[in-house]
Amino acid sequence: MPPALRHGVLLLVVLVLCGAARLSAGAPNIVLVIVDDLGWRDLGCQGSDYYETPNIDRLAASGMAFTQAYANAANCAPSRAALHSGQYPPRTGVYTVGSPDRGKTTERRLLTPRNETVLPADVVTIAERLRRAGYATGHFGKWHLGAGPTDGPLGQGFDVNVGGNAAGHPKSYRSPYGNADLPDGPDGEFLTTRLTDDAIRFMRERRAGPYFACMSYYAVHAPIQPEAERLAHFRAKTRGTMHTHPGYAAMIGTVDAAVGRLLDAIDASGRRDDTIVIFMSDHGGLGTVTTMDPLRGSKGMFYEGGLRIPLFVxxxxxVDAGSRCDDPVIGLDLYPTIAAMAGIVLPDDQPRDGIDLTPRLRKTGALPERSLCWHFPAYLEAPRAMGIGSWRTTPCGAIRRGDLKLIEFFEDGRRELYDLATDIGETTNLVSSRPDDAARLHAELVAWRRAIEAPVPTTPNPRFVAPVLAAATAATTTRPPNIVYILADDLGYGEVGCYGQTKIGTPNIDAIAAAGVRFTQHYAGNAVCAPSRCCLMTGLHPGHAHVRDNNGAPVVGQEPLPDAVVTVAERLKALGYTTGCMGKWGLGGPDTSGLPNLQGFDHWFGYLDQWNAHSHYPAYLWRNREKIMLDGNRDGARGQYSQDLITAEALDFIRERRDDEPFFLYVPYCIPHVSLHVPEDSLAEYKGRWEETPYPGAHYAGHETPRAAYAAMVSHMDRDIGRITALLAARGLDDDTIVIFTSDNGPTYAGGADSTFFESTAGLRGLKGSLFEGGIRVPFVAQWPGRIPPGTTSDHVSAFWDMTPTFVELAGGAAPTELDGISMLPALLGQDERQRRHGALYWELGRAQAVRAGPWKLVRQTNQAGDTTAMLFNLDDDRNEERNLADARPEILDLMLRLAREMRRPSDIFPSPYDDGR
Structure with a gap:
């Protein structure tokens, strides 16, 4: 090097060093404490009812607590890459942990982009900024972004590294550690304690200038290896209602003690007033050991439980002690914030995605309005213990602006919109009720992805196998299952044996429940026939469905489905299914767009007209487009029982199917809808059992023994259901067929039926036509040998509009996202932890509305005079809706009324008193 050039370089070095010294004069020490996998609720100050964290609690109380702080990502490596770089994951290419190909290739619908495992060489980390400004920098614990002199902490701005490399978790929390960057201590030494010792030593040795200590604990990441004494303490302690894991509690207790030692060491050094302490987690807690309740989700998910974190400064x-900030902030903000704390003016040499929080910390200014975004173009495996299937999350993105948060899933385009101000648990998807907000947020999210060149996976995975085949079918199955859906008409929740009925025999329905699953919180589409069936066929709830009542056309109940509607039968036909419907239709007459053959059914037999279905000995039925006269019923004779004809047609449909041809058979029986008609051989089983008051007949046919007739009708239907399941078994199709039985609404009050005598609702309030539970909660049982665990019960809340996405997924298709329903296949298969939940369910009928959200149920009714009564019930405590809590819980009532307004789309055919926005 020429002397002049050499002198110039030396002068430049001197100037830089002098500038660094100038920046460092009076600069504070900065201690950044990161706890791995610590959930938002895992601290005493955050509401844990079992874990003990007195030291972290006092740290939180001594500064500012951020109540809406977010991780940069929902899992370790990308969150840390963004923290150290100050850049969103798409800028660094670090999206996930390790290879994006981890997990079952055949269960990935999409091919994913490359994932980087180290920070790019041109990134300047916050540690590098601080070191250039004269800080001594030390890293203690988990790094997870590469190892060695280039990619490890020593190559990314740290003077000292203890234990940080590519590892995401320790081989052991006790020495020997098996960590190349951490010399072993005495046998049994605990890792959390050891790292704290080294950090304290580093701080004590830096007396002259400022230091930056990144205390990045491996804890409380798995493996769960607690200290024995702490474990014994928590085993002896009464479990909380929220947190219950003693080993995990002990791990947190060890971290808390370590944080206490750090704080005490700072105080003892005499430099407390010159030392900033920042405490945070890298993302949500692991769902197998803790819960973030009421937040939804956990580590690895873009729901609040996976992203929201504790953050204290x-x-x-x-910063005032005991202060708080309710503004949404994100880990990215710490890069410019720490720089500002150190007095560093950041150059424009690389992107900065966070904002400086010091004005808010010092109360000298407010934070600007902005959006927070997340991007995950990969798949993240789920631990087997979570019981949610293969993935914690699939490729997705999310955005929060104000109180609204939108999540988009790239596999199927599904979007979910939540108002976090009123729904922190993300239970109510508002995409359908607030489409403008959803579209606005989605457009902003797309624009953000384009601006930072975030890759969105779109290429189908050629090795993908449909979830039902991957998760549910055995090697012997080479095609999707047959689907047999049997629907009773006006059968109450308590009118079959497996739901507590003692007077009426239903052995075949009970056998389905015993061989499979019984749902305790399944809801019909509506409280009367036609609108309930419309929800079933279309996947839409009553606020969006076309048919919303048993009127609206010249023939009652015959408002036809329009051409534009896509039914579940049409969707299954497109997936290669042969489709058949035998029974009561009620969604369009012979010369309308609602004819079953025009709505996706290859073969149709039964009643089109609901009036005609009031007789079980009708003069005619329909087979496809042909009117079939029943000579045995001419002139009022009772020679041909329609239910027997329907069953015979269904059996023939099954017999005619090839073994390699999947089929969908929909059997909507008319039983036990009145009139009370039943063949004498079935009536004989019950005749004379009970005292009877003859029903003289009014609108429906009379009967001398109405109780016996009603019971006989139900048992007659049960017998025919047994014939269907027996034929499936005889043909060797039972293992390849899912059979479902349910009812279209609650039990009737008319035609001689005696719901009180039979305890038809099992105590639920209301009957058919009512939006109380008795009118809409229905029995639902399903069997699928070898796939559905036998003898199981599910309390998953589901409804008729879930059938379309469920059946499409069973058929190997992608569950449609434009509908109100969600696939309940995981719940059917006994995988409740994998099951997506409804935020809210909605019904309307005439002058009434109902909404269920979580345990809460709203029923409001408007009389002819226009007076409206709103009732609120907590179904967890009051299944029978006996205690109106509207006055006691006005805040819940307001939320439910808002949902009732938002979930209804006005209908010209079916006007509502609530169209005025009340």
Whole structure:
């Protein structure tokens, strides 16, 4: 090097060093404490009812607590890459942990982009910024972004590294550690304690200038290896209602003690007033050991439980003790914030995605309005213990602006919109009720992805196997299952044996429940026939469905389905299914767009007209487009029982199917809808059992023994259901067929039926036509040998509009996202933890509305005079809706009324008193 050039370089070095010294004069020490996998609720100050964290609690109380702080990502490596770089994951290419190909290739619908495992060489980390400004920098614990002199902490701005490399978790929390960057201590030494010792030593040795200590604990990441004494303490302690894991509690207790030692060491050094302490987690807690309740989700998910974190800042003399910030912030903000704390003016040499929080910390200014975004173009495996299937999450993105948060799933385009101000648990998807907000947020999210060149996976995976085949079918199955859906008409929740009925025999329905699953919270589409069936066929709830009542056309109940509607039968036909419907239709007459053959059914037999279905000995039925006269019923004779004809047609449909041809058979029986008609051989089983008051007949046919007739009708239907399941078994199709039985609404009050005598609702309030539970909660049982665990019960809340996405997924298709229903296949298969939940369910009928959200149920009714009564019930405590809590819980009532307004789309055919926005 020429002397002049050499002198110039030396002068430049001197100037830089002098500038660094100038920046460092009076600069504070900064201690950044990161706890791995610590959930938002895993601290005493965050509401844990079992874990003990007195030291972290006092740290939180001594500074500012951020109540809406977010991780940069929902899993370790990308969150840390963004923290150290100050850049969103798409800028660094670090999206997930390790290879994006981890997990079952055949269960990935999409091919995913490359994932980087180290920070790009041109990224300047916050540690590098601080070191250039004269800080001594030390890293203690988990790095997870590569190892060695280039990619490890020593190559990314740290003077000292203890234990940080590519590892995401320790081989052991006790020495020997098996960590190349951490010399072993005495046998049995605990890792959390050891890292704290080294960090304290580092801080004590830096007396002259400022230091930056990144205390990045491996804890409380798995493996769960607690200290024995702490474990014994928590085993002896009464479990909380929220947190219950003693080993995990002990791990947190060890971290808390370590944080206490750090704080004490800072105080003892005499530099407390010159030392900033920042405490945070890298993302949500692991769902197998803790819960973030009421937040939804956990580590690895873009729901709040996976992203929201505890964040506290203690800055003596600058931040008020006990202060709080309710503004949404993100880990990315710490890069510019720490720089500002150190007095560093950041150059424009690389992107910065966070904002400086010091004005908010010092109360000298407000934070600007902005959006927070997340991007995950990969798949993240789920631990087997979570019981949710293969993935914690699939490729997705999310955005939060104000109180609204939108999540988009790239596999199927599904979007979910939540108002976090009123729904922190993300239970109510508002995409359908607030489409403008959803579209606005989605457009902003797309624009953000384009601006930072975030890759969105779109290429189908050629090795993908449909979830039902991957998760549910055995090697012997080479095609999707047959689907047999049997629907009773006006059968109450308590009118079959497996739901507590003692007077009426239903052995075949009970056998389905015993061989499979019984649902305790399944809801019909509506409280009367036609609108309930419309929800079933279309996947839409009553606020969006076309048919919303048993009127609206010249023939009652015959408002036809329009051409534009896509039914579940049409969707299954497109997936290669042969489709058949035998029974009561009620969604369009012979010369309308609602004819079953025009709505996806290859073969149709039964009643089109609901009036005609009031007789079980009708003069005619329909086979496809042909009117079939029943000579045995001419002139009022009772020679041909329609239910027997329907069953015979269904059996023939099954017999005619090839073994390699999947089929969908929909059997909507008319039983036990009145009139009370039943063949004498079936009536004989019950005749004379009970005292009877003859029903003289009014609108429906009379009967001398109405109780016996009603019971006989139900048992007659049960017998025919047994014939269907027996034929499936005889043909060797039972293992390849899912059979479902349910009812279209609650039990009737008319035609001689005696719901009180039979305890038809099992105590639920209301009957057919009512939006109380008795009118809409229905029995639902399903069997699928070898796939559905036998003898199981599910309390998953589901409804008729879930059938379309469920059946499409069973058929190997992608569950449609434009509908109100969600696939309940995981719940059917006994995988409740994998099951997506409804935020809210909605019904309307005439002058009434109902909404269920979680345990809460709203029923409101408007009389002819226009007076409206709103009732609120907590179904967890009051299944029978006996205690109106509207006055006691006005805040819940307001939320439910808002949902009732938002979930209804006005209908010209079916006007509502609530169209005025009340």
């Amino acid at each position: 203690r800055w003596p003399g600058q």
